[in-house]
Amino acid sequence: MSDKKEGKSRRELITLGSAFGLMGLAAAGTGGALFKYMMPVVSYGTPQKFLVPVSDLPDVGDELVFSDMKVVIRRQSEKKIAAISLVCTHLGCTVNRVETGFQCPCHGSQYDTDGIVVGGPAPKTLPWLEIKAVPGGQVEIDTGTVLPQNSFFEIA
Numbered sequence: 001m002s003d004k005k006e007g008k009s010r011r012e013l014i015t016l017g018s019a020f021g022l023m024g025l026a027a028a029g030t031g032g033a034l035f036k037y038m039m040p041v042v043s044y045g046t047p048q049k050f051l052v053p054v055s056d057l058p059d060v061g062d063e064l065v066f067s068d069m070k071v072v073i074r075r076q077s078e079k080k081i082a083a084i085s086l087v088c089t090h091l092g093c094t095v096n097r098v099e100t101g102f103q104c105p106c107h108g109s110q111y112d113t114d115g116i117v118v119g120g121p122a123p124k125t126l127p128w129l130e131i132k133a134v135p136g137g138q139v140e141i142d143t144g145t146v147l148p149q150n151s152f153f154e155i156a
């Protein structure tokens with residue numbers, strides 16, 4: 001009789017343990033999914049490099065948008081240029097150039113003209129991208145290499 005009682009108790013213990021185990025797994029799964037949902041997941045896609053002839057660069061004080069590459073090239077002075085990514089740092093939509101800077105059409109993030117976040121859910125500044133000189137009077141913009149903000153490339 002005490003064996004039966006002990007067996008039942010063991011069965012109850014195993015059942016209870018299994019239930020807690022399943023609840024723990026469900027909580028871990030839910031927590032993981034919630035964490036993943038809350039964290040910005042920006043995919044910049046495959047890093048790509050593209051070439052621009054120096055003769056095609058914008059005039060001083062002007063900008064040129066490369067929509068396909070999601071990059072804007074800014075000419076700060078005769079010799080200084082910069083490339084800024086147009087990929088929103090929230091969830092990766094392409095931002096639009098507006099008078100005050102950049103604006104994301106997806107969830108309303110706003111950036112100033114240097115790409116600094118001034119509103120909305122975007123967590124980071126728009127990336128400034130690496131520019132290199134390449135032979136043949138061209139520059140290469142590397143969308144896979146992010147530089148500190150205000151990193152200007154000096155044209156030779």
Ligand code: FES
Pocket residue numbers: 088089090091092093104105106107108109120121122
């Ligand atoms: S993708 Fe959400 S604000 Fe740009």
